[in-house]
Amino acid sequence: MLPERLNKVIHLLARLPGVGEKTAQRFALFLATEAGDVANHLGAELTTLLDHIRPCDRCGNLADYDGTAAICDVCRDTRRDSNLLCIVARVQDLLAVERSGAMRGRYFVLGKLLSPLDGIGPEELPLERMINRIREDKVTEVIVATPPSVDGEATALLVARELEPTGIAISRIASGVPHGGDLEFADQITLGRAIDGRKAIDG
Amino acid sequence: MTASIRFERVNIRGFRNIQSLDFEPAPRLNVISGDNGHGKTSVLEAIYAVSTSRSFRAERLAEAIQTGAEAAVVRVQVRDGDLGREQRIALEPSRRSVTMDGKRPAKLAIYATRTPVVVFHPGDLVLVSGPASDRRTLLDRLALFLDPTSGDHRLRYTRATRERQRALLERGTNASDLPAFETLMVQHGTRLQQARRESAEALGAELEPAFRKMAPSTLEFTTSFVPGGSESPEEFARELASRRGQDARRKTASFGPQRDELELLIDGRSARRHASQGQQRLLTLAMKAAELACVRAARRAHPVLLLDDFSSELDPTRTGAVYDFLEGSESQIFVTTTRSDLFPTPAVHSADRVDWTVCDGRLERG
Numbered sequence: 137m138l139p140e141r142l143n144k145v146i147h148l149l150a151r152l153p154g155v156g157e158k159t160a161q162r163f164a165l166f167l168a169t170e171a172g173d174v175a176n177h178l179g180a181e182l183t184t185l186l187d188h189i190r191p192c193d194r195c196g197n198l199a200d201y202d203g204t205a206a207i208c209d210v211c212r213d214t215r216r217d218s219n220l221l222c223i224v225a226r227v228q229d230l231l232a233v234e235r236s237g238a239m240r241g242r243y244f245v246l247g248k249l250l251s252p253l254d255g256i257g258p259e260e261l262p263l264e265r266m267i268n269r270i271r272e273d274k275v276t277e278v279i280v281a282t283p284p285s286v287d288g289e290a291t292a293l294l295v296a297r298e299l300e301p302t303g304i305a306i307s308r309i310a311s312g313v314p315h316g317g318d319l320e321f322a323d324q325i326t327l328g329r330a331i332d333g334r335k336a337i338d339g
Numbered sequence: 340m341t342a343s344i345r346f347e348r349v350n351i352r353g354f355r356n357i358q359s360l361d362f363e364p365a366p367r368l369n370v371i372s373g374d375n376g377h378g379k380t381s382v383l384e385a386i387y388a389v390s391t392s393r394s395f396r397a398e399r400l401a402e403a404i405q406t407g408a409e410a411a412v413v414r415v416q417v418r419d420g421d422l423g424r425e426q427r428i429a430l431e432p433s434r435r436s437v438t439m440d441g442k443r444p445a446k447l448a449i450y451a452t453r454t455p456v457v458v459f460h461p462g463d464l465v466l467v468s469g470p471a472s473d474r475r476t477l478l479d480r481l482a483l484f485l486d487p488t489s490g491d492h493r494l495r496y497t498r499a500t501r502e503r504q505r506a507l508l509e510r511g512t513n514a515s516d517l518p519a520f521e522t523l524m525v526q527h528g529t530r531l532q533q534a535r536r537e538s539a540e541a542l543g544a545e546l547e548p549a550f551r552k553m554a555p556s557t558l559e560f561t562t563s564f565v566p567g568g569s570e571s572p573e574e575f576a577r578e579l580a581s582r583r584g585q586d587a588r589r590k591t592a593s594f595g596p597q598r599d600e601l602e603l604l605i606d607g608r609s610a611r612r613h614a615s616q617g618q619q620r621l622l623t624l625a626m627k628a629a630e631l632a633c634v635r636a637a638r639r640a641h642p643v644l645l646l647d648d649f650s651s652e653l654d655p656t657r658t659g660a661v662y663d664f665l666e667g668s669e670s671q672i673f674v675t676t677t678r679s680d681l682f683p684t685p686a687v688h689s690a691d692r693v694d695w696t697v698c699d700g701r702l703e704r705g
């Protein structure tokens with residue numbers, strides 16, 4: 137019914153999170169009929185996106201890449217307390233914690249959560265990089281802000297165990313966030329309270 | 340004061356063979372008759388689904404979506420003492436959603452215990468004759484009424500257990516993430532263990548007198564709850580750590596509430612293996628009577644009774660026991676049968692009783 141090229145675009149759009157076949161079709165038709173300029177701009181931006189945007193070399197947040205290094209805004213911000221480090225699972229979670237306004241330190245993004253059932257064991261997590269980062273920055277307090285799911289809790293416990301020999305103070309965000317809930321969707325106040333009310337991890 | 344729960348209006352769409360059904364049940368007794376395969380059980384299943392978000396006969400509730408329909412929807416008006424509310428469940432192939440007065444509940448456990456219903460159906464016999472898992476399911480359902488967080492602990496315990504087993508299988512007994520999952524197993528497992536014990540104690544206390552009332556006095560009946568794990572965090576942790584090798588080899592977790600058993604003993608012997616069929620049937624009824632009593636006590640309300648397929652086994656003891664329920668109970672009752680003449684109910688005022696006929700997914704008075 138539709139040109140092959142357009143079908144291809146629909147298939148690609150449908151792979152985006154939260155976008156189903158119907159929405160993808162709506163987007164594609166919009167781009168193809170009403171918004172040619174958006175299509176051209178979007179295309180140009182996407183082609184070079186990955187050349188200019190990379191995970192931050194230090195924390196994993198997204199950052200501009202200048203050809204040699206990628207350092208994100210949070211890591212550049214000199215007003216931040218570099219002794220305080222917040223460990224999160226994903227960039228979305230970093231943004232959620234930032235929105236709460238309760239975090240004055242910096243971050244480390246793990247990229248995934250421990251989950252043997254999904255084939256993710258401890259060696260898939262960047263634990264060594266995390267420890268190097270903590271040493272370099274002379275971090276004295278770590279807050280683990282992984283989600284309150286079983287995998288999130290297990291990851292927090294694993295991180296706490298890895299850091300145990302360093303003697304650093306480690307805390308876990310308080311359980312204000314609903315069980316099984318996503319940090320991304322926790323409201324700012326809840327998340328802010330969860331960070332303020334953090335507790336030491338006892339594994 | 341114990342309030343009564345009543346369904347005042349029931350609306351079912353796209354559920355099994357029921358295309359669209361809207362009726363106002365009688366406050367006390369609803370006798371639903373009809374030939375085989377016309378939708379009697381489906382009516383009860385729909386009422387159970389909107390009350391608990393589950394089915395009593397299917398593993399997957401989505402099975403109930405009418406062939407060719409996109410969704411099944413059940414909506415009910417409930418009277419709960421002085422309060423009225425609307426509850427609704429919508430089933431789609433890979434999604435189910437519930438609302439109470441138009442709002443989504445914060446927790447499913449809260450929704451599922453709001454409008455208590457107790458169902459009696461032919462498949463209940465597995466409670467006595469089947470594997471321990473069927474009895475654990477009963478204990479878990481009761482536990483929700485006693486401790487609403489118990490369902491959460493069970494789900495999280497189960498997930499942590501599966502994660503640990505996988506870690507053991509793939510990376511051996513020294514895998515560095517084992518302590519993390521074992522910590523979570525201990526945390527949630529001890530809570531689940533406690534909830535199961537409390538639930539077994541409550542059920543056991545009702546079960547023995549219920550059985551005595553129904554069965555000949557010569558039979559001695561006792562229950563005993565045998566925990567598969569421990570309520571002590573120290574002991575639980577120690578057992579997990581020491582069983583890693585064995586659990587990896589046998590590919591199963593050998594310690595924990597997944598091995599709980601509620602033993603039913605008649606004259607000191609396992610009812611599952613030694614009781615006669617008639618005794619098993621009596622015991623099943625006693626289990627349901629005990630469940631009813633526990634839910635009533637925990638919820639301080641008379642649960643709605645759903646009695647499916649009353650005539651399936653024309654067993655006089657069973658019939659007698661059901662009459663006892665009818666006489667003694669203030670619950671609203673829905674009973675299905677292929678023979679409505681089995682239901683002379685002098686104890687129920689005729690204004691409080693309505694007879695319904697199901698034909699091809701439709702319901703008619705009389």
Ligand SMILES: Nc1ncnc2c1ncn2[C@@H]1O[C@H](COP(=O)(O)OP(=O)(O)OP(=O)(O)O)[C@@H](O)[C@H]1O
Nearest residue numbers: 355356375376377378379380381402403404405406
């Ligand atoms: N998903 C579905 N879509 C449409 N029809 C279904 C679906 N699932 C079951 N049915 C049909 O619904 C009908 C009603 O089934 P139900 O179990 O409610 O009958 P019943 O009146 O309780 O019968 P019985 O007296 O034999 O117990 C059956 O004919 C069954 O085949």
Ligand SMILES: [Mg+2]
Nearest residue numbers: 379380381648
């Ligand atoms: Mg039936």
Ligand SMILES: [Zn+2]
Nearest residue numbers: 192195208211
């Ligand atoms: Zn950074």
